[in-house]
Amino acid sequence: MDPQITSQVLRQARVHLLAHGECPPGAVQARIASSWQRSLRAGVQPVGRVSGGDPLTGTEMRQVLTRSEDLLAIARPVMDYVFEQIQDSHSMVILANAQSTLLHTLGDAPFLNKAERVALRSGAIWTEEARGTNAIGTALVEATPLRVEGAEHFLEANSFLNCAASPIFSAQGQLLGVLDISGDQRLAQAHTLGLATTAARMIENRWLLARHQRDWRMHFHTQAEGVGTAAEGILALAPDGLLLGGNRAAMQSLKIAAADWGHLHWDDISAMPLRDWLARGHTQTERLHLAALHTGRSVFARLVLPSGAQATSATATQAALPSDRAGRAQLPAVPPQLAPDALAQLDTGDLAWRAAAERGRRTLGKGIALLVQGESGVGKELFARALHDSSARHAGPFVAINCAAIPEHLIEAELFGYESGAFTGARRDGQLGRLREAQGGTLFLDEIGDMPLALQTRLLRVLQERSITPLGGGKAQQLDFALVCATHHQLREAVAQGRFRADLFYRINGLALQLPALRDRSDREVITRRLLDQFNPGQSVRLHPDLAFAMAHYPWPGNLREYANALQTASALLLPGEDTIGWSQLSDDLAQELLRYREGAPMAVAALAAQAQPPSLPATDLKTLSHTAIAQMLQQCRGNVSQAAKLLGISRQTLYRRLKVS
Structure with a gap:
């Protein structure tokens, strides 16, 4: 169809949308129509000044670039390559983050000048809510590659553009950003979407290789010549065969979903077990093997081990690998590093945790103060101790002080020490003080956001001068320690509100490291396996699938501390011979909370209770819900006690005991 006729049809369809709230059938392709309706609901007007989405500048933009530095470092060479292919075609290449903020652009000067008029430049925000239907924002919403041509843009001002964008995913399926190729609508090229998609996959592959340098990798393709190209599938593996992540080619060819990472093993997808693979020559990483898959297809594959691991961890892992899948749970939870x-x-x-650790590791021994941030229970002290143990100061003391746990009137003496007779009640021989105890090692100030203002002043002076004079006088003594502080507070807000000294904040914030909350971590399966092995030495204990689902969806406000306590308690309540933790091993209060996150909850749990009791007296206590669940399961299993117990995740003895009580 003539482009002018197409544009006219699209404009008429948009007028119809504005008048009636929906597009006329068949006038606009489905994805564009859905995006138009989202744009309309967001209050975007096709004509007139764009409201919202003002470009980021200054400090805000620097923070965005800092958070995206890894993505930028990996994407820039790919963008340079793409621009070589489209140079002199009135086009540009754009990288945006997952929030649709433009991070980096390359393009022909004449077109860049034109693009500037519609804010197609670094710092601009191209969400659908700000700029209506556009390739960058819409590709992120749809999570799929797409083109937006000319008048398909919701804003009239953008109708001169022809844009093709492809999302960029991490090895675990998380959206990292989007790569876009935009050009003049009059010079549109049909191949730009394919080029953008290929470029995005090149970035994804580079990201996977960079983030999984310490892990094993399987590279494969249906053709031997395809291994090593941008079209190859790549899987990241633990030495026991657990799949840690993969690229889009791997996910599509093996029909793996993002939720499968950390659950599937190599032996689940391949007819050639990892044990056999290693036995055929695990040190020959350049050698291709023909591997049959459970899908019925075969692929040429190459197992790549980290440098230096071939003769050590691979050999150990081969010896440890079980001869059948039933023994897999006895493998170490965490691969050797x-x-x-x-x-x-x-x-x-x-x-996210690994990035924080790597950034912290790079600063060790360089005199940079570290500020570890994160919610209560995420493991800030454990992280700080690991920083110390990984540093050249590991032989020195690690002195941890919880600033929120010491009474305010004792903090000064506790930190700085005192001379004999410094005050009434002082020890006869004085006290060294925690700062001097940390000499030659690491001082960890936990919950520093709770330190009283008056004490912040003295601590600042000590950190600046690197010397201390104990209470009661005496000679100033030089201090030598690495400083790590931690807080769950937002210290910048505390500074703005006058609750924390700005100069102390800048002194302790040489590098801020954010530890993720448990609910945001992608490695919860591995954490669970490690904790269960720790609390049940020599046993193979697992979570009942129903309980595992609820635990995976529960937000865990206490984070790792709360989660570890729950698993430790549940492990202690297992009866001899039981190897599955179910609902009966939980404390009553936690079980009540988790029931709301059970698969299908809260409707399924409410329905079970409603069947057992009159509507006016709904079952809300755990005991009643437990009896109801047992009765339902026995009915479902036609009275088979063993099968019912297995499905409920409890032993037969426990089920009989519950029946007697009821």
């Missing part, structure tokens, strides 16, 4: 420092031993695979 190449850099066996304390941080590496804590690393269970979450990318």
Whole structure:
């Protein structure tokens, strides 16, 4: 169809949308029509000045670029390559983050000048809510590659553009950003979407290789010549075969969903077990093997081990691998690491945690104060101790002080020490003070946001001068320690509100490291396996699938501390011979909370209760719900006690005991 006729049809369809709230059938392709309706609901007007989405500048933009520095470093060479292909075609290449903020652009000067008029430049925000239907914002919403041509843009001002964008995903399926190729609508090229998609996949592959340097990788393709190209599938593996992540080619060819990472093993998808793979020559990483898949297809594959791991961890893992899948749970929960420092031993695979650890590791020994941030219970002290144990100061003391746990009138003496007779009640021989106890090692100030203002002043002076004079006088003594502070507070807000000294904040915030909350971590499966092994040595204990689902969806406000306590208690309540933790092993209050996150909850739980009691007296206590669930399961299993107990995640003895009580 003539482009002018197409534009006229699209404009008429948009007028119809504004008048009636929906597009006329068949006038606009489905994805564009859905995006138009989202734009309309967001209050975007096709004509007139754009409201909202003003470009970021100054500090805000620097913060966005800092958070995206890894993505930028990986994407820039790919963008340079793409621009070489489209140069002199009145086009540009754009990288945006997952929030639709433009991070980096390359393009022909004449077109860049034109693009500037519609804010197609670094710092601009191109969400649908701000700029209506556009390739960047819409591709992120739809999570799929797409084109937006000419008048398909919701804003009339953008109708001169022809844009093709492809989302960029991490190895765990999380949206990292989007790569876009935009050009003049009059010079549109049909191949731009394919080029954008290929470029996005190149970035994804580079991201996977960079983030999984310490892990094993399987590279594969249906053709031998395809291995090593941008079209190859890549899987990241733990040495026991657990799938940690993969690229889009792997997910599509093996029909793997993002939720499968951390659950599936290599042996679940391949007819050639990992044990056999290793036996055929695990040190020959350049060699291709023909591997049959359970889908019925075969692929050429190459197992790549981290440098230096071939003769050590691979051999050990081969010996440890079970001969059948039933023994898989007895494998170590966490694969051996190449850099066996304390941080590496804590690393269970979450990318945000790993990024914080790697950034902290780079600063060790360089005199940079670290500020560890995160919610209560995320493991800030454990992280700080691992930083110390990974540093050159590991032989020195690690002195941890909880600033929120010491009475205010004792903090000064506790921190700075005192001389004999400094005050009434002082020890005869004085006290060294925690700061001097940390000499040659690491001082960890936990919950520093709760330190009284008066004491903040003295601490600042000590950190600036690196010397201390104990209470009661005496000679000033030089201090030498690494400083790590931690808080769950937003210290910038505390500074703005006058609750925390700005100069102390800048002194302790040499590098801020944010630890993720448990609910945001991608490695909860590995954490669970490690904790269950820790609390049940020599046993193979698992969570009942129903309970595991609820635990996976519960927000865990107490984070790792709360989660570890729950698993430790549940492990202690297992009866001899039981190997599955179910609802009966939980404390009553936690079980009540988790029932709301059970699969199908709260409707399924409410329905069970409603069947057992009159509507006016709904079952709300755990005991009644437990009896109801047992009765329902026995009915479902036609009285088979063993099968019912197995499905409920409890032993037969426990089920009989519950029946007697009821």
